[in-house]
Amino acid sequence: xxxxxxxxxxxxxxxxxxxxxxxxxxxxxxxxxxxxxxxxxxxxxxxxxxxxxxxxxxxxxxxxxxxxxxxxxxxxxxxxxxxxxxxxxxxxxxxxxxxxxxxxxxxxxxxxxxxxxxxxxxxxxxxxxxxxxxxxxxxxxxxxxxxxxxxxxxxxxxxxxxxxxxxxxxxxxxxxxxxxxxxxxxxxxxxxxxxxxxxxxxxxxxxxxxxxxxxxxxxxxxxxxxxxxxxxxxxx
Amino acid sequence: xxxxxxxxxxxxxxxxxxxxxxxxxxxxxxxxxxxxxxxxxxxxxxxxxxxxxxxxxxxxxxxxxxxxxxxxxxxxxxxxxxxxxxxxxxxxxxxxxxxxxxxxxxxxxxxxxxxxxxxxxxxxxxxxxxxxxxxxxxxxxxxxxxxxxxxxxxxxxxxxxxxxxxxxxxxxxxxxxxxxxxxxxxxxxxxxxxxxxxxxxxxxxxxxxxxxxxxx
Numbered sequence: 001x002x003x004x005x006x007x008x009x010x011x012x013x014x015x016x017x018x019x020x021x022x023x024x025x026x027x028x029x030x031x032x033x034x035x036x037x038x039x040x041x042x043x044x045x046x047x048x049x050x051x052x053x054x055x056x057x058x059x060x061x062x063x064x065x066x067x068x069x070x071x072x073x074x075x076x077x078x079x080x081x082x083x084x085x086x087x088x089x090x091x092x093x094x095x096x097x098x099x100x101x102x103x104x105x106x107x108x109x110x111x112x113x114x115x116x117x118x119x120x121x122x123x124x125x126x127x128x129x130x131x132x133x134x135x136x137x138x139x140x141x142x143x144x145x146x147x148x149x150x151x152x153x154x155x156x157x158x159x160x161x162x163x164x165x166x167x168x169x170x171x172x173x174x175x176x177x178x179x180x181x182x183x184x185x186x187x188x189x190x191x192x193x194x195x196x197x198x199x200x201x202x203x204x205x206x207x208x209x210x211x212x213x214x215x216x217x218x219x220x221x222x223x224x225x226x227x228x229x230x231x232x233x234x235x236x
Numbered sequence: 237x238x239x240x241x242x243x244x245x246x247x248x249x250x251x252x253x254x255x256x257x258x259x260x261x262x263x264x265x266x267x268x269x270x271x272x273x274x275x276x277x278x279x280x281x282x283x284x285x286x287x288x289x290x291x292x293x294x295x296x297x298x299x300x301x302x303x304x305x306x307x308x309x310x311x312x313x314x315x316x317x318x319x320x321x322x323x324x325x326x327x328x329x330x331x332x333x334x335x336x337x338x339x340x341x342x343x344x345x346x347x348x349x350x351x352x353x354x355x356x357x358x359x360x361x362x363x364x365x366x367x368x369x370x371x372x373x374x375x376x377x378x379x380x381x382x383x384x385x386x387x388x389x390x391x392x393x394x395x396x397x398x399x400x401x402x403x404x405x406x407x408x409x410x411x412x413x414x415x416x417x418x419x420x421x422x423x424x425x426x427x428x429x430x431x432x433x434x435x436x437x438x439x440x441x442x443x444x445x446x447x448x449x450x451x452x
Contacts, residue, residue: 092291103298120319220282225278
């Protein structure tokens, strides 16, 4: 896929300016309003190797969420936060319910996860994770803390600090590769896909997940490794 | 910083860490290793990407209550939790271990377990045990095998056993088929983080007496 990108980082731009343009996809700058009734996931909408929502002109890479997190970090933008909330909070709540929480606790935890997102916006590194990946890690830690009632040791935080940013191209490529991973998971046979979901909802021990069903993680891993190398260089 | 690490974590462990299904002691091992090893950190974060996709693509949609955004803004207004320094430090214990010890190596509350070997058990849930081990230069941990899995990661110095040589950041993964006598290099005292999910089986009578003290 050909990539066209501008030299300024997207978060340096005013709102509603086109940030990234990808051939074959609609513009990504406008947040797409979510409907509570919007069906999420599969049914007849799965396309092997193609963006899942291609037919309704939104791109799964959804790189604009990156801009939203930057706006929260830089200007405490409550509009950006509300849009992120509308998209992610119901998913966090559903994730926690599937992990064994009751609805009331899941609602409370989803709010706390979103509050953590606000407070840690400066730690988000879009050259290593999509916003969805980052939200998943916060929600997972909340699940361990609240449902399993144990501490969650995390690796030492690494972030770019106030004086540096990741390369925009690194950000875009990582976001795209994660979108491809999402398509690959969607295209898996039902039984394998369910196995992965169960594993990440905390239903399975790791010994029950055999060989990870051949997911294409090699490129993402290399990309994250490169981003870490650049980050280490910037930190030293 | 991680160029010299030769012994890494397995995909199974990294995926389970990402999914959040490991006992706390194993989480501590993984978090400590990832703090030193960018190779495994990249692998772990790619498993996080799978979790991100799963989160995004759920088939059941659950709506939040009408007041939830306002309630979250009120939570945010209460202020941010304190954040740790992200800059690399010269400490021996990586940040996640320091959280359990309450400081660097000087803060470890060692208990002697015989033959110069010392240990400190760290407070985790009891499905598995995490402890720091101090092995004097040139000394050996008693010959033992395992009922379950034992992970040992070097934090200072180095050790060798019948299988290989392990230096800072290296993780030895031993299961019930491994029967080994880790011996610290003579050049310096060795400090390790060891995590087990079942008691060890010692081969000789003497060390078996230590087992209740070792709690391993």
